[in-house]
Amino acid sequence: MKVLLVDDEDELVSALAERLSYRGIDATWVNNCLDAQALAELNDYDLAVLDVKMPKMSGLELKRRLQEKRPAMKFIFVTGHGSEDDFKEASAEEGTYYLVKPINIEVLVARMKEVLAK
Amino acid sequence: MLMSLFRRVIPDFWGHQDSDEGPFKHLFDFGRIWRLAVGLSVAMALAPVVSMALFDFKVTHNAMEGEVMERTSRLVSNTRRTVAFFLSERKAALDFVVHEHSYEELLDPRLLTGLLAGIQKAFSGFTDIGVIDHQGNQQSYVGPYELKGVNYSDQEWFKEVALQRVYISDVFLGFRQVPHLVIAIKHDLPGGAYYVFRATLDTALFNDLLSELEVSGQSDAFLINRQGIIQTPTRYAGRVLEKMSLPVPGYFEGSRVIEDVDLGGESLVIGYAYITHTPFILMIVKHKAEQMKAWYRTRTKLIGFLGASIVAILVVILGVATHLVNKIHLADENRLMTLHQVEYTNKMASIGRLAAGVAHEINNPLAIINEKAGLMQDMFTYGDKYAKDEKLMGLVDSILTSVERCGAITKRLLSFARHVGVSIGPVHIKEVIDEVTGLLGKEANYRGITVNVDVSPRIPAFESDRGKLQQIFLNLVNNAFAAMSDGGRLDIKGMLQPPDAIRIQVTDDGCGIPSADLKRIFEPFFSTKKKKGGTGLGLSITYGLVQELGGKIDVRSEVGKGTTFVVTLPRQLNQKKKEDT
Numbered sequence: 001m002k003v004l005l006v007d008d009e010d011e012l013v014s015a016l017a018e019r020l021s022y023r024g025i026d027a028t029w030v031n032n033c034l035d036a037q038a039l040a041e042l043n044d045y046d047l048a049v050l051d052v053k054m055p056k057m058s059g060l061e062l063k064r065r066l067q068e069k070r071p072a073m074k075f076i077f078v079t080g081h082g083s084e085d086d087f088k089e090a091s092a093e094e095g096t097y098y099l100v101k102p103i104n105i106e107v108l109v110a111r112m113k114e115v116l117a118k
Numbered sequence: 119m120l121m122s123l124f125r126r127v128i129p130d131f132w133g134h135q136d137s138d139e140g141p142f143k144h145l146f147d148f149g150r151i152w153r154l155a156v157g158l159s160v161a162m163a164l165a166p167v168v169s170m171a172l173f174d175f176k177v178t179h180n181a182m183e184g185e186v187m188e189r190t191s192r193l194v195s196n197t198r199r200t201v202a203f204f205l206s207e208r209k210a211a212l213d214f215v216v217h218e219h220s221y222e223e224l225l226d227p228r229l230l231t232g233l234l235a236g237i238q239k240a241f242s243g244f245t246d247i248g249v250i251d252h253q254g255n256q257q258s259y260v261g262p263y264e265l266k267g268v269n270y271s272d273q274e275w276f277k278e279v280a281l282q283r284v285y286i287s288d289v290f291l292g293f294r295q296v297p298h299l300v301i302a303i304k305h306d307l308p309g310g311a312y313y314v315f316r317a318t319l320d321t322a323l324f325n326d327l328l329s330e331l332e333v334s335g336q337s338d339a340f341l342i343n344r345q346g347i348i349q350t351p352t353r354y355a356g357r358v359l360e361k362m363s364l365p366v367p368g369y370f371e372g373s374r375v376i377e378d379v380d381l382g383g384e385s386l387v388i389g390y391a392y393i394t395h396t397p398f399i400l401m402i403v404k405h406k407a408e409q410m411k412a413w414y415r416t417r418t419k420l421i422g423f424l425g426a427s428i429v430a431i432l433v434v435i436l437g438v439a440t441h442l443v444n445k446i447h448l449a450d451e452n453r454l455m456t457l458h459q460v461e462y463t464n465k466m467a468s469i470g471r472l473a474a475g476v477a478h479e480i481n482n483p484l485a486i487i488n489e490k491a492g493l494m495q496d497m498f499t500y501g502d503k504y505a506k507d508e509k510l511m512g513l514v515d516s517i518l519t520s521v522e523r524c525g526a527i528t529k530r531l532l533s534f535a536r537h538v539g540v541s542i543g544p545v546h547i548k549e550v551i552d553e554v555t556g557l558l559g560k561e562a563n564y565r566g567i568t569v570n571v572d573v574s575p576r577i578p579a580f581e582s583d584r585g586k587l588q589q590i591f592l593n594l595v596n597n598a599f600a601a602m603s604d605g606g607r608l609d610i611k612g613m614l615q616p617p618d619a620i621r622i623q624v625t626d627d628g629c630g631i632p633s634a635d636l637k638r639i640f641e642p643f644f645s646t647k648k649k650k651g652g653t654g655l656g657l658s659i660t661y662g663l664v665q666e667l668g669g670k671i672d673v674r675s676e677v678g679k680g681t682t683f684v685v686t687l688p689r690q691l692n693q694k695k696k697e698d699t
Contacts, residue, residue, distance in 0.1 A: 009482060015489035022500040080481045101481055102488035102525045105496075 001116060002043065005029040006036045006062065007051040007078065012101075016049075019105055025112070033057040033065075040066050045073060046116055049108070052079040052098075074115045078103060131447035148447050155439040163431045171424045175417070182413035186387055187375045190402060194373035194389035197331055197339065198400050202393050204327065205286060208241055208319065209301055215247075216305045216315045224249045224315065230260045243323035245298060250276070250314040261318065263294050279304050279314055286396045289321050289341075289349040289359065297321045297358060299349075325350045337404040342366065343397045354380070355403065364388065367399070377406070455658070462659055477531035484524050491517040530556050542691060544579040545587060547612050547620060554591040555610070558599065566605040573612030577620055580689040586663045587687075593660040594624045594683050601628030601681060618689045619669075623682055630677040639673065667691065 003020065005027055007013035013029040020027040028043070030036045033056060036048070048066060050059035063075050077098045097111045131148035215224075215233055223229055234247050246261020254271025270276040279285035279302040287300040302316040324341070328350050331339040340352035346366040348356050355362045363381055367374070373391040380386050385406035392399050407414075495514045498504045504511075530553060548571075555562075555569050562569050591610075598608050606627050615621040631639060638644045640661040664671045669687040 009486060012482075012486045012489050015486070015493040019489065019493050019496045022496040080478060080485065100525075100529065101485035102521055103485070105492050 001025055001047065001112070002045045003027040003112065004036060004039060004043075004045045004048040006033065006048065006054070006059070007031065008054045009051075013051075016103075016105075020109070023105075023109055025109070033062045036062060037065055037069075040069055040073075044070065047074045047076065047112055049076045049078060049112075052077050074118075076108070076111055076115060131443055146446065146450060148443055151446070152439055152443045155443065156435055159435045159439065160432065163435065164428060167424070167427055167431070171420060175420060178416060178420070179413060182410060182416075186404070186406070186409040190387050190389040190404060191373055191375045193331065193339075194375070194391050194400060194402050197328070197402065198373055198391035198393055200327065201324075201341070201398065201400055202396070204324075205301070205393070205396055208243065208317070209284060209286070209303070211237055211241055212247075212301060212303050212315055212317055216303055221249070221305070221307055221313055224313075225258045227258055227260065230258055234260045237317070243319045245318040245320050247315070247317045250316055252280075252312050252314075257313070265293065268293065275300055275302060276314070280312075284395070288343045288347065288397050291359070299324075321350060331402070337402060337408075339400070339402045341393075341398045342401055344392075344399060349398060352401075352403075355401070362401075364401075364403070367401075373400075455662075459659055459662065473531040477528040480524070481528045481532075484521055484528065487517065488521045488525070491521065542581055542583055545582045545584045546579050547577055547587070547622065547687075548573040548575075550584060550587045551591055551610055551612065551622070554588060554595055557592070558595055561599060562608070565599070565602075567599065567602060568607045569610070570608070571610045573610070573622075574614060577612055577614055578689075580620060580687070581691045582667055582687060586667055590660050590663050590667075590685060591622075591624070593656050594685070597656060597683075598624060598626035598628060598681070601630070602626050603628070615686060620687045620689060622685045622687070624685075625680060625682040627680040630679055630681055631673070631675040632677055633675075636673060636675055640671075 003025055005013050005017050005020075006029070007016075008031050010031050013031060017027040017029040028039065028045075030039060033054060039045075040048075048063070050062055052059040054062070059077055059079075063077075066073055066075075075096060077096065078101060079098060080101045097115065099108060099111065131152070215237070219229070219233075224233075230247060230249075234244065237247070238244050246259065246263065246265070248259035248261070248265060249257045250270055251257050254269045254273075254276050256266055256268045256270065259266045275285055275287045283304045285300070285302045285304075287302075289297050289299050291297060292300075298318050298321055300316060300318055302314050304312050304314050306312045328339045328341065338353045338355065340355060341349040342355075342362050343349055344366065346362045346364075348358050348360055348362050351358055352362075355364060364378065364386075367376060367388065367390045369392055370390075371392070373389060375387060375389045378386050378388055387404045387406050387409060389402040389404075390399055491514050495511070495518065498507065498511050498514065551571055551573060555571060559569070561567075595608065595610075602608065608627075609623070609625040611623045611625070613621055635644075635646065639657050641658060644658075661671055664685055664687075667687055668691055669685060671686075672684045673681065674684075675681040
């Protein structure tokens with residue numbers, strides 16, 4: 001499985017990518033939305049893990065752009081605000097996962113598998 | 119019993135005292151407003167009524183008094199004329215006799231007898247007649263007494279008649295010892311001599327004349343002479359031929375009415391007239407009280423009416439002023455309450471924003487620590503290099519556990535902040551209570567307070583305002599903590615209450631609330647902790663919030679045993695409440 005990680009916190013997203021690779025997941029990370037879009041043109045990712053709140057563009061906006069290029073791509077959101085419940089309310093889309101920082105890596109992996117299995 | 123009656127009669131604002139705490143004060147001094155309103159209204163309402171009453175009192179009194187005076191004056195004047203006429207008529211008769219008959223003829227007893235009979239027939243009251251020569255000897259006499267030959271030369275009346283030609287005497291007893299008066303006429307004879315023709319009048323006739331005049335019960339009509347000796351019978355002034363008890367009124371031509379008091383201090387109206395050419399003064403004495411009876415009746419009515427008006431005016435003014443000031447007081451109380459509530463809400467919102475800011479700022483570095491430590495753990499787990507290092511693994515584990523704890527705290531803070539001032543949505547009561555106990559968990563730990571939360575899992579999510587619920591339970595738990603001593607026990611029970619309500623009980627084992635205070639604890643500004651900085655608003659705000667959510671709050675308490683607050687919430691907010699929020 002090829003995964004793209006996007007978060008403006010380098011320190012966080014780099015460590016996360018490394019931890020995923022320990023679990024046999026091929027994760028690439030970028031710290032901005034432009035790079036994310038550029039990478040998505042070049043590679044076919046199965047899944048993107050996006051921070052909701054980033055400078056210049058929100059995670060939701062980025063998702064929309066990436067989906068234009070890669071309609072098959074799946075998404076998981078990560079947020080530093082509030083609880084999962086709130087984002088369930090905020091998003092009309094069922095089955096989109098929101099994880100609240102700090103994330104439990106095992107939960108993240110489980111959700112990834114779940115999303116890709118659909 | 120007496121106290122409760124007292125509290126019902128005394129308006130709320132009466133014992134009003136401004137709370138020393140907080141930035142908001144009442145705008146008005148209610149006692150002063152009330153006094154001012156009552157004082158001004160009473161003055162404005164009573165001044166015209168009282169002055170009109172006084173004016174009317176005076177006018178009516180004067181009119182009545184004037185009428186009494188007038189009536190008396192008329193009576194005196196008429197009586198004076200009657201008495202004067204009575205005397206002058208008799209004097210004229212005697213004059214006629216003297217002119218018609220010569221001295222010699224008058225000495226003839228037979229003629230004299232005929233004359234007396236004639237006069238007595240024409241004019242009542244004559245007792246006898248007689249002729250007295252200038253030396254005072256009775257020359258002839260006809261009458262019931264044996265007076266012929268009596269010498270009058272040293273009697274006062276004889277000296278008077280010699281000087282004045284006509285003389286009417288006072289009433290006196292004389293030789294015969296019977297009250298009578300004398301009319302004497304001096305007639306000159308040729309050659310400088312003279313004789314006196316004298317007739318005696320029985321005063322009984324006079325008495326009848328005057329007693330007929332004593333019209334109304336209490337008045338008294340009588341004659342006195344100029345020395346104040348009573349001439350005819352009187353009811354009150356004294357006995358005949360004794361000195362009158364009243365002072366002799368001063369000379370006045372015609373009739374006159376004066377006021378005086380008698381020996382008993384009673385007011386008298388005295389009408390009098392000097393009867394010309396006689397020694398008599400006509401006196402008509404009336405008791406003023408008797409005469410003014412009609413006035414006293416009117417006066418009683420007037421005073422009664424005035425009193426009733428004043429009482430009615432006072433009752434209305436007091437009632438209206440008290441009612442209005444109470445209304446102002448209530449309005450001001452509401453205004454203050456709202457201000458406090460706004461302040462409280464703002465404070466909660468500020469705390470919320472601060473908490474959210476802090477939580478959010480901390481959350482990012484926390485997430486990094488989480489990933490880094492997680493990576494370290496991964497390296498130990500998946501790599502070979504540090505795999506056997508139990509100590510390092512332990513350290514990383516402990517870092518991750520701490521991060522998890524921090525994460526729980528920041529989540530709680532964010533969740534709390536987000537719900538301040540936010541509106542209706544589905545709420546799990548268990549979550550709300552866990553949030554509240556979570557926030558206050560540290561205090562409970564420090565103080566060794568056991569908090570038992572027992573919320574039935576059958577309670578479904580229900581429509582409500584999460585922020586308000588948080589405030590309600592935060593206040594209740596805070597209050598419970600304040601009442602409890604260290605090592606106490608707090609029970610929070612949640613259950614469904616058929617048909618469609620949720621019931622949450624917060625029970626502490628603290629100091630309890632005295633039953634006297636129990637009724638007032640939801641009143642704004644009622645506090646037993648004022649000295650310690652309580653505003654007395656916590657429970658009243660809680661009450662307000664429960665009301666807003668369509669629920670109700672009850673309290674049971676026993677001093678020394680503890681207190682239970684029961685909040686009952688509807689599972690469905692009604693439409694109106696939703697729109698309001």
